[in-house]
Amino acid sequence: MQQLLPKDFLATANIQQAIVVEFENKKTNFMIKKYGNDQYFNLKNLNHIKRIRKSEENPSNVQFFMRLKDDFNEEIEQNIPEEIKPYLLKEVEVAVNMPRTKEQFLQFNKYWPITYKVQQYEIVQFNDFEQQEINQIMRQCIDQAKQTYEKNNKFNACAIFDPNKKKILQFAVDETCRKQNSIKHCIMNIMKLFGENYIVTAQQKAITEKVKVKQDEDMNDSSKEMVQNTSQQEKEKKDEDRLEEEEEEEEKKKDKINVKRKSEESIEESLSSYYYCTGLDVFIVQEPCIMCSMALIHSRVRRVYYSLKNPKQEQFGGLNDDLMINHMDSLNHSFLVFQNVESEYANTTLKSNQQQDQLQK
Incomplete structure (x- = not known):
C-alpha cells in the first residue's frame, strides 16, 4: 500500500535570489505601515514569505523583503521610494515554493523566514x-x-x-x-x-418520534394494567396460578415493547449519526x-x-x-x-x- 501524495509534498526547496533593503530597527513600524501592502514591494504569489527578518550581520538592523531579483529591473530600481534610497540593498536567498509539510517548513525556513499552515494532508503511518x-x-x-x-x-x-x-x-x-x-x-x-x-429527512425523523411516543404510551398502559391486576389478585388471593400466568404474559408483552423500542432507537441512531x-x-x-x-x-x-x-x-x-x-x-x-x-x-x-x-x- 502506498499513500498518494501531491508532488509538491515531496519537493525540495526552490531557491531564488531576492532583493531586500536593510535599515535600522527603529524604522520597522514606519516601513511596514507605508510599504507593507505597496505594489512596489510585490510578493506576487509568495504569500508564505515574511516581510522582515533581523540582519544576520548587524543585530541592530532589519531586512525588508522587496521582490525577487528577476523582477527587479532598471525601471523598478529607478523608481525606488525616496525613503529607501539612502539604505543598502542586498541579495538574499529565499525558498519560493510553499511548504506543505513540517519537514519542508524546517528546510525552507533556513533561507528566509516563511509561514507554515498545517495541511489537511498528512503522511500516515499504519501499525x-x-x-x-x-x-x-x-x-x-x-x-x-x-x-x-x-x-x-x-x-x-x-x-x-x-x-x-x-x-x-x-x-x-x-x-x-x-x-x-x-x-x-x-x-x-x-x-x-x-x-x-x-x-434521514426531517419528515422521517418526525414519524420516528411519533412512533416512539406511541410506544411509550402503550408501555405505560401495559404497566398500569399489570399493577391493577396484581393488586386485585393479591387482595382476592383466589387464583395464584392464574396470577402467575398473567404476570408471565405481561412480561412477554413488556419485552416485546422493549425490543421494538430498542430496534427503533437503533434505526434512528443509524439514520441520524452521519452527515x-x-x-x-x-x-x-x-x-x-x-x-x-x-x-x-x-x-x-x-x-x-x-x-x-x-x-x-x-x-x-x-x-x-x-x-x-x-x-x-x-x-x-x-x-x-x-x-x-x-x-x-x-x-x-x-x-x-x-x-x-x-x-x-
Whole structure:
C-alpha cells in the first residue's frame, strides 16, 4: 500500500535570489505601515514569505523583503521610494515554493523566514493491526468485484467503512454491464444506497418520534394494567396460578415493547449519526473515474483506498498522480488517498476472471 501524495509534498526547496533593503530597527513600524501592502514591494504569489527578518550581520538592523531579483529591473530600481534610497540593498536567498509539510517548513525556513499552515494532508503511518484491517476490507471488495464481473459487469466494487465503529456500513458493486455510457458505477450506487439507509429527512425523523411516543404510551398502559391486576389478585388471593400466568404474559408483552423500542432507537441512531460521509472511509477495487471522484468530494469522505489504477487513467482516472481531484485547491473538500491496497490479489483475481471469459468464448 502506498499513500498518494501531491508532488509538491515531496519537493525540495526552490531557491531564488531576492532583493531586500536593510535599515535600522527603529524604522520597522514606519516601513511596514507605508510599504507593507505597496505594489512596489510585490510578493506576487509568495504569500508564505515574511516581510522582515533581523540582519544576520548587524543585530541592530532589519531586512525588508522587496521582490525577487528577476523582477527587479532598471525601471523598478529607478523608481525606488525616496525613503529607501539612502539604505543598502542586498541579495538574499529565499525558498519560493510553499511548504506543505513540517519537514519542508524546517528546510525552507533556513533561507528566509516563511509561514507554515498545517495541511489537511498528512503522511500516515499504519501499525500492523490497521494494515491487516485495511487489507481484509479490500479483499472483501475484491471478492464482490469478482462476483459482479461474472455477471458481465466491470471488475469493481466498493465499501463504506466507519473507522470509529470499526464497521462496514455499505457494500455496492458495478452494474454498468460494461457499457461506457452507464452511470451505475459502484461509487454512484453506494452513495445512493448509503443515502437511503443512513441519511434521514426531517419528515422521517418526525414519524420516528411519533412512533416512539406511541410506544411509550402503550408501555405505560401495559404497566398500569399489570399493577391493577396484581393488586386485585393479591387482595382476592383466589387464583395464584392464574396470577402467575398473567404476570408471565405481561412480561412477554413488556419485552416485546422493549425490543421494538430498542430496534427503533437503533434505526434512528443509524439514520441520524452521519452527515453525508463525513469521517468515513471508502474502499474501492479500481481507481474511481472523474465523475465518481467528484461524488466522493461532495460526500466529504475522510479517506479513499483503492487497489488498481483506472484502466484508462489518463482519460478517466480521478485520483492518480496526474489529476488528483482530491487535492484541488478550488474545491471545498479534500481527502487522503492510498493506492495499491492488495493489488497483487486483485490482479490475480481479475486475470483469472478474464481467462474464464476467453475460455467461454
